[in-house]
Amino acid sequence: MAITAVKGFNDILPDESGRWQYIEQTARRVFELNGFGEIRVPVMEKTELFCRSIGDATDIVEKEMYTFTDKGENSVTLRPEGTAGVMRAFIEHKLYAQDPIAKLYYLGPMFRYERPQKGRYRQFHQIGAEITGVNEPLADAQVLNMLTTFFREIGLTEPTLQINSLGCPECRPGYRAALRSFLEERMEHLCEDCKRRFVTNPLRTLDCKVPGCIEATSGAPSVLEHLCSACDDHFSSVRRYLDLSSTPYSINFRMVRGLDYYTRTTFEMVTGLLGSQSAVAAGGRYDGLISQLGGPSIPGIGFAMGLERVALLLGSQKFVSLPDLFIATMGGAERDVAFRLMDGLLKSGVRVELDYEGKSLKSQMRRADKLKARYSVVIGGNEVTSGRASFKRMADGIQTDSALTVADIRSLVGKSDL
RNA sequence: GUGGCUAUGGUGAAGCGGUUAACACAUACGACUGUGACUCGUACAUGCGAGGGUUCAAAUCCCUCUAGCCACCCCA
Numbered sequence: 001m002a003i004t005a006v007k008g009f010n011d012i013l014p015d016e017s018g019r020w021q022y023i024e025q026t027a028r029r030v031f032e033l034n035g036f037g038e039i040r041v042p043v044m045e046k047t048e049l050f051c052r053s054i055g056d057a058t059d060i061v062e063k064e065m066y067t068f069t070d071k072g073e074n075s076v077t078l079r080p081e082g083t084a085g086v087m088r089a090f091i092e093h094k095l096y097a098q099d100p101i102a103k104l105y106y107l108g109p110m111f112r113y114e115r116p117q118k119g120r121y122r123q124f125h126q127i128g129a130e131i132t133g134v135n136e137p138l139a140d141a142q143v144l145n146m147l148t149t150f151f152r153e154i155g156l157t158e159p160t161l162q163i164n165s166l167g168c169p170e171c172r173p174g175y176r177a178a179l180r181s182f183l184e185e186r187m188e189h190l191c192e193d194c195k196r197r198f199v200t201n202p203l204r205t206l207d208c209k210v211p212g213c214i215e216a217t218s219g220a221p222s223v224l225e226h227l228c229s230a231c232d233d234h235f236s237s238v239r240r241y242l243d244l245s246s247t248p249y250s251i252n253f254r255m256v257r258g259l260d261y262y263t264r265t266t267f268e269m270v271t272g273l274l275g276s277q278s279a280v281a282a283g284g285r286y287d288g289l290i291s292q293l294g295g296p297s298i299p300g301i302g303f304a305m306g307l308e309r310v311a312l313l314l315g316s317q318k319f320v321s322l323p324d325l326f327i328a329t330m331g332g333a334e335r336d337v338a339f340r341l342m343d344g345l346l347k348s349g350v351r352v353e354l355d356y357e358g359k360s361l362k363s364q365m366r367r368a369d370k371l372k373a374r375y376s377v378v379i380g381g382n383e384v385t386s387g388r389a390s391f392k393r394m395a396d397g398i399q400t401d402s403a404l405t406v407a408d409i410r411s412l413v414g415k416s417d418l
Numbered sequence: 419g420u421g422g423c424u425a426u427g428g429u430g431a432a433g434c435g436g437u438u439a440a441c442a443c444a445u446a447c448g449a450c451u452g453u454g455a456c457u458c459g460u461a462c463a464u465g466c467g468a469g470g471g472u473u474c475a476a477a478u479c480c481c482u483c484u485a486g487c488c489a490c491c492c493c494a
Binding site for chain 2: 004007058059060063064081110112114115116117118119120124125126128193209258259268269275276277279280281282283303304305306307308309310326328330359360361362363364365366367368369370373376377378380382390392394397399
């Protein structure tokens with residue numbers, strides 16, 4: 001038996017990688033335009049980092065982490081998400097000392113031991129961005145704006161923005177209590193999972209998909225009505241800024257987060273096109289995280305988006321570059337000339353393909369067609385002696401005579417000067 | 419962790435116990451005397467996810483395993 005890849009770990013073949021590069025390049029461009037700089041952090045961290053940031057009792061930490069003991073007897077974990085590692089680096093290098101405001105983005109693989117399905121794999125990729133040091137709702141709005149812009153730039157209209165506020169340590173306990181007493185009266189209508197959630201995390205009952213639960217919780221109190229005045233003001237300002245920038249959004253007071261560190265503003269870019277994987281990007285404010293990790297008391301806000309999910313939304317569009325010219329040759333002697341010509345053209349930025357194996361002219365032309373080369377040229381004895389050749393535009397078969405020089409060919413195939 | 423579905427060549431697939439595993443696409447080469455696309459010809463699974471079993475005979479029946487997909491849980 002040949003060796004196969006590990007379950008949930010996928011290869012990205014050349015056919016698809018163009019789409020990935022397109023996503024990554026678009027993200028980099030949009031993020032850098034907004035003043036974000038890339039930070040590259042390790043894929044592995046001490047296990048404790050994730051326990052303290054994501055939360056000990058979350059599903060991610062409890063059952064989805066790739067955790068093991070290394071040869072030095074340290075418990076290490078393959079990062080299940082990006083924010084924790086970025087904040088660890090932020091604190092470790094005292095980035096806040098150089099500049100009280102940091103705008104960082106990252107991209108790379110994340111690892112979660114889950115059962116794979118559509119849009120969800122054990123190794124998956126995220127691109128995320130974080131702003132630290134800003135309490136003002138302006139930061140929330142810029143992040144949301146940037147995320148919306150990214151999806152517009154990449155050519156997708158489908159994921160739409162939903163926002164909510166989770167309040168802060170001041171007001172959330174009050175809401176939780178109010179929700180609990182509401183649920184208590186409807187216990188018998190809740191599913192088994194929700195009865196469990198009632199104890200562990202009552203907010204979770206709000207996004208249960210069981211019809212009975214949806215009905216039972218339809219009149220549930222909203223977090224938004226239990227925000228303290230500071231949180232309420234913050235949320236109103238965020239909404240006002242979104243309106244000022246014409247950023248479309250809807251409010252979803254039932255939205256919850258799977259990571260414990262979120263406070264105040266939370267949001268998701270959601271789609272109905274990916275089955276149960278509706279969240280394409282998600283994030284929120286995490287004002288307590290940095291101090292919780294042993295850093296100074298600095299607020300933060302950020303998001304992460306799932307590259308696989310964005311790629312699925314882009315569909316099977318191909319993002320490949322096509323050769324400008326295919327050079328066919330008649331025989332061995334001409335191949336030397338063709339090779340030198342290709343070398344010169346490549347160095348001047350013309351994408352050239354050449355027959356490698358001395359095949360028949362028929363085969364060479366078929367290959368030119370298959371590669372979708374824009375032009376083809378045949379180099380034989382006549383061309384070598386005259387220094388000129390006929391360049392065939394493949395789309396319509398029209399041939400144009402031109403000298404076999406890099407400059408002339410460049411202008412013929414339509415590459416503007418550097 | 420729990421459920422359901424599916425496993426035949428590079429791909430999509432026929433085949434439902436019996437001679438050389440259909441067909442299409444893709445691929446390779448060739449025919450139209452140094453030029454692709456259309457047309458035509460030729461080649462292309464000693465093997466039907468893996469391992470057992472039943473049978474004179476198994477891709478087709480039985481058992482075990484494995485993988486993939488989809489959903490739940492949870493999440494990006």
